[in-house]
Amino acid sequence: MNGGQVRSRSTVVQPCARCGARWAVQGKPLHWCPRCHGVLLSPAPVDAPPERRNYRWVARPPGRKSPAAQPVRRPPAETPRYHQIPQWGLHDRPSVEAAAPRRPLxxxxxxxxxxxxxxxxxxxxxxxxxxxxxxxxxxxxxxxxxxxxxxxxxxxxxxxxxxxxxxxxxxxxxxxxxxxxxxxxxxxxxxxxxxxxxxxxxxxxxxxxxxxxxxxxxxxxxxxxxxxxxxxxxxxxxxxxxxxxxxxxxxxxxxxxxxxxxxxxxxxxxxxxxxxxxxxxxxxxxxxxxxxxxxxAGLDALGRPKPLRRWVIATAPAHPVIEPVRPQTAESAERAPVAAVGNDEVTAPGGTPEAEQQEVLAK
Structure with a gap:
């Protein structure tokens, strides 16, 4: 009976994370390797594959040996529907503007x-x-x-x-x-x-x-x-x-x-x-x-808005749009040659009668 317990305990070993030596667990698990003082992993069966030789430590409340019972999942219930707008819940009220400060008088x-x-x-x-x-x-x-x-x-x-x-x-x-x-x-x-x-x-x-x-x-x-x-x-x-x-x-x-x-x-x-x-x-x-x-308030004496006027500085000298009419003197009238066209006299623009210009063009 005791030999069977020792045999069952000896089937659990603790591998060393540094040198790889495996130490049989006889009682309380060790923390350090007796050979190289490396960290001993958690106890694992001897015939367990290398990737499954460790255990995951799970913390449980004291006095509780078995894991907590999983809650029973109920089938999803039908989505509730309302035949009218419910009266509970949040109301979307419009934002209220802040009251203006009270003015004196x-x-x-x-x-x-x-x-x-x-x-x-x-x-x-x-x-x-x-x-x-x-x-x-x-x-x-x-x-x-x-x-x-x-x-x-x-x-x-x-x-x-x-x-x-x-x-x-x-x-x-x-x-x-x-x-x-x-x-x-x-x-x-x-x-x-x-x-x-x-x-x-x-x-x-x-x-x-x-x-x-x-x-x-x-x-x-x-x-x-x-x-x-x-x-x-x-x-x-x-x-x-x-x-x-x-x-x-x-x-x-x-x-x-x-x-x-x-x-x-x-x-x-x-x-x-x-x-x-x-x-x-x-x-x-x-x-x-x-x-x-x-x-x-920007109003005139009768309470009407005042018209806005802008004054711009003139950067160029003022030139008259239409030249002023100057009176013609007697000397300038004598100098201007005239050409007779029928019963009228027409002054040639260049100072030459129209008849003379036509003769020059003909030659």
Whole structure:
């Protein structure tokens, strides 16, 4: 029995990978060859061919002797079909565009043109009411004025002044929003951001006395950026005209307020006339603001696109297409020979009569 076990164990050998010697496996397999200290291959039967004398080591979980059972393959089932579109799964929804950033004062800046036109119209109406009051004062020097007429005049002046001031304030806020967007767009065209914050723009346009200087500075910066991007160079001139009108209107408003504190009747009458001119200049400032807004948009004063004109430098001297007609003098008329053809005289082109030319050709 023991001899049979030894015989069965001795039938398994380990060949050496270096010298080729085969060592019988008596117990635990060896790793190194006792002769040359080469690597011993895995145990293999003695009568196995050389290419099959090795085994493939397979790692199994501990405590598991038999290989895992192979899963039973089922026959392929029929492809499922749907009689209607299934409600599950992913839905192909259209891509939603990113919402545009919320613009400050967008509700007013989009209607800046309408607000400026309304402001100019109300200021003209206020100037007409001041003119009517001045006419009543002139009439009152010689005749008495009815009380109801005075009441109507005072009410018209008061209502028109309040409406003009309210619309001017709303238009100023709309212009601040428009200025912010215009500067942001001008800097964005050059790949930059506006260095001035929204608070700085608002304070520079709203604070009294300060708003006489900074709005012009802000507009000048935006105009230069637009001109650098290819806009009309006359845009900077429109900004300067608006700035001058804005300063003139501020001076007239200050003088008109001073006239309100006068005690003399004649000075008060002069104040009415001064208020008339102040209202007219304010209307002109509103119109200039509208023209400036349209100029930044590439439009003319009526809101139409400006025609593009290109000026090309002439490199060659100017030559007239048709030679000018010079009057013929008496001497040149005598020098030109003529030939009689019937009752008419025809001048030969070479200075020789046609008859003489025919004779020369005949000879």
């Amino acid at each position: 967008a509700a007013l800046s989009d209607r800046v043109a309408v607000l400026l036109l309304a402001t100019a119209g109300v200021f003209v109406l206020a100037a007409l009411t001041e003119l009517g009051r001045y006419g009543i004062l002139l009439r009152n020097r010689t005749r008495l004025i009815q009380p109801w007429l005075l009441w109507v005049s005072d009410a018209a002046v008061t209502v028109s002044a309040i409406a003009a001031m309210a619309l001017a304030l709303v238009s100023a806020v709309a212009l601040v929003g428009w200025l912010t967007e215009t500067r942001r767009a001008a800097y964005a065209d050059l790949g930059e951001t506006d260095p001035r914050s929204l608070r700085a723009l608002v304070l520079g346009c709203v604070v009294p006395v300060v708003n006489l200087v900074w709005p012009g500075v802000f507009l000048t910066e935006a105009a230069r950026l637009r001109i650098a991007a290819g806009a009309d160079p006359r845009l900077l001139r429109a900004v300067r005209i608006w700035w001058g009108a804005w300063l003139l209107d501020a001076v007239l408003v200050l003088v008109s307020v001073c006239y309100r504190f006068a005690s003399s009747l004649q000075v008060q009458a002069d104040g009415v006339l001064w208020s008339l001119w102040t209202d007219l200049v304010a209307a002109a400032v509103a119109v200039a603001s509208l023209i400036l807004v349209r100029s930044f």
